[in-house]
Amino acid sequence: MRIDAHHHLWDLDAVAYPWLMARGEARFFGDPTPIQRNYLLAEHRRNASGFGASVHIQVGAADPRAEARWVQSVADANPDWPLVQVVFCDLTAPDLGAGLDHYQTLTTLRGVRQIVGRAPGEDAATGTQALLDDPRFAEGLRELARRGLSFDLQLIPELYEGMARVLDQAPDTQIALCHAGSPHDRSPEGLAAWAKALPLLSGRPNVACKLSGLGMFDHGWTPATIRPIVETCLAQFTPERCMFGSNFPVDSLYSDFATLTAAYDALLPEAAKPAVFHDTAAAFYRLP
Structure with missing residues (x-):
């Protein structure tokens, strides 16, 4: 059984997503128009043939x-x-403890994602990288560790150095690096x-590292164009700290699920597949 360690679902009748439904706004990941519709578990299960469990990642709900x-x-x-989830919680909030108490009533809770960086242009506008200079952010990460919760880290390479200083202060917090650390500049340099x-x-x-979302900065990706990223992550993290994530339905803007998984099947050494497609995510997110 394979595990999809990073995907989203949304029911637009149940939960509002302002970023998703905004009209005429260009985003770093492309035009969201094709995904401005419900994406429910039944459809994801049909897409994810050969998979049997997954991790839902918070996706900017109002x-x-x-x-x-x-x-x-x-x-x-x-x-x-089996479906578990990573929720949004502001780690700098004065009522962080109460917020985490609320989430911990949910049996599916495994961790928190608070985005540090998405893309250079958008980060300049949102200022999310200011988290790196806020001492409450590091303390929030430590609080996650005390509660047995992980943190999904999304940021761009320009922020690694600042984030490293924060992680020095939270060595016991389990971190999942989203989208291979978002290498947005795909030139050789x-x-x-x-x-x-x-x-x-x-x-x-x-x-740990998620091999996910690689189409967001390479809308015409091919196995050849993502090979250097996959190989670098395997070499630096080892397969035992890498996991596959589809980033659907966002990455459905660039390919179907079968094409995506076929690319990883071709790129991953056979010996690495049990870890990347199952074992790493199963251990990290406590899944079967």
Whole structure:
């Protein structure tokens, strides 16, 4: 059984997603128009042939708690598909403890994602990277560790150095690096710079890496164009700290699920597949 360690679901009648439904706004990942519709577990299960469990990642709901409760209801209604979730919680909030207490009533809770960086242009506008200079962020990461929760880390290579200083202060927090650390510059020089900076994260035993979302900065990707990223992550993290994530339905903008998994089947050494497609995610997110 394979595990999809990074995907989203949404029911637009149940939960509002302002970013998704915005009209005429260009985003770094492309035009969201084709995915401005419900994407439910039944469709994801049809897409994910050969998979049998998954990790839902929070995806910018107007009401993050409503999203988390909805995901819990989906999991409860589908016991034959183990589904756990990573929720949004502001680690710098003065009421962080109460917020985490609320989420910990959900049996599907495994961790938190608070995005540090998406893409250079958008980060300049949102200022999310300011988290790196906020001492409450590091303390929030430590609180996750105390509660047995992990953190899904999304950021771009320019922020690795600052994030490394934060992680120095939270060595016990289990970190899942989303989207291979978002190497957005896919030129040879850009990939070389990313690979050189990556040890700031890969050198930490508490950091695992998601091979996910690689189409967001390469909309016409092929196995050949993502090969350097996959091979670098396997070399630096080892397969035992790498896991596959589809990033669907966002990455459905660039390929279907079968094409995506076929690419990884071709790129991954046979010996690495049990870890990348199952074992790493099963251990990290406590799945079967």
